[in-house]
Amino acid sequence: MVRRWGLLWGVLAAVLLVVVPMLLHPVLRTDVLSDSMLLLLVSWSPMLIGGILAWAMVRGFGAREQLARRIVQAMDGHPIVRELGWLVLFLVGFMVLMALLSMIFAPYEAQLDADLAMSESLVSRMLFLFTLPLLFMDRSGITLDGKGTAMPSLALKVTEPWRWLGMLPIAVSLTLIGYLLIPYLGLPGPSLGLLGYVLAFIVMSVCEEIFFRGMMQTRLEILMGRWGGIVVTSVVFAVTYALIQPYDAVSQLPGDDLVYNTGLALLTYATASLLYGYLWTCFRNTWIQVTMRVGMFLMLMPPTLRLSLD
Numbered sequence: 001m002v003r004r005w006g007l008l009w010g011v012l013a014a015v016l017l018v019v020v021p022m023l024l025h026p027v028l029r030t031d032v033l034s035d036s037m038l039l040l041l042v043s044w045s046p047m048l049i050g051g052i053l054a055w056a057m058v059r060g061f062g063a064r065e066q067l068a069r070r071i072v073q074a075m076d077g078h079p080i081v082r083e084l085g086w087l088v089l090f091l092v093g094f095m096v097l098m099a100l101l102s103m104i105f106a107p108y109e110a111q112l113d114a115d116l117a118m119s120e121s122l123v124s125r126m127l128f129l130f131t132l133p134l135l136f137m138d139r140s141g142i143t144l145d146g147k148g149t150a151m152p153s154l155a156l157k158v159t160e161p162w163r164w165l166g167m168l169p170i171a172v173s174l175t176l177i178g179y180l181l182i183p184y185l186g187l188p189g190p191s192l193g194l195l196g197y198v199l200a201f202i203v204m205s206v207c208e209e210i211f212f213r214g215m216m217q218t219r220l221e222i223l224m225g226r227w228g229g230i231v232v233t234s235v236v237f238a239v240t241y242a243l244i245q246p247y248d249a250v251s252q253l254p255g256d257d258l259v260y261n262t263g264l265a266l267l268t269y270a271t272a273s274l275l276y277g278y279l280w281t282c283f284r285n286t287w288i289q290v291t292m293r294v295g296m297f298l299m300l301m302p303p304t305l306r307l308s309l310d
Contacts, residue, residue, distance in 0.1 A: 006224025010231030021263025050173035094128035129211040166288040174295040213280040230277035238270035249300040
């Protein structure tokens with residue numbers, strides 16, 4: 001039942017989370033509709049083209065179904081529903097810790113004249129999106145149940161050449177996004193500060209991709225089918241960003257409130273997540289999504305970070 005209707009539920013949730021905020025929030029409606037062409041081109045067109053290229057690559061040169069069977073074998077013996085419950089708890093813990101650290105460090109930011117948001121994000125992600133999930137699920141499966149998992153090796157130690165073909169779709173997508181955005185936003189100049197931010201963002205992206213794609217989407221795919229898992233994970237990913245990040249990097253619009261942030265995130269972050277999720281189902285290679293996200297970070301860096309680097 002869940003597998004049969006999973007995609008429908010996911011699409012319905014996504015549509016409601018876009019339509020309801022657009023109806024209830026006139027500012028969101030104005031912002032999106034006034035800049036709709038650029039927003040849609042940046043959010044949708046390059047991602048769609050990247051997805052089509054990924055489909056062509058894996059259909060012509062890959063062995064996706066064989067890889068999917070390896071994923072199922074790696075997850076054999078895992079209590080999928082219980083582990084998804086753990087993942088939801090860790091996600092809530094991540095957002096709560098982000099809020100707590102923000103409140104704790106807010107007085108010191110003014111004294112130090114420094115933005116500690118990146119440090120707060122890094123610590124929260126490493127604890128709740130990486131360390132604890134691995135400890136409670138993968139490691140517990142080895143030490144308590146005697147059931148190991150091949151997932152970390154499968155996702156991070158990629159040896160088959162065809163599983164790196166996903167770099168071509170992301171190169172095309174990033175080129176198109178750069179063509180649309182760089183004339184308006186520019187690129188940050190090289191500096192030690194930029195290097196530090198990029199290294200921190202790489203770590204954050206690895207944590208998120210392991211959590212959202214390697215852990216959450218993989219389990220949802222088993223329950224809901226391939227596209228059900230992709231869509232539901234994308235909705236969760238977008239709502240998470242709506243809650244933790246009031247600034248939408250893709251649209252370059254600051255958030256006003258939760259309703260505004262949710263509607264905008266579903267139009268931007270969910271779209272990007274659909275591509276990340278599809279790349280994951282095609283190649284099961286975490287480094288491909290991380291590369292895409294680092295490229296996006298460089299082009300869509302929030303103005304506060306750009307100012308701190310100037």
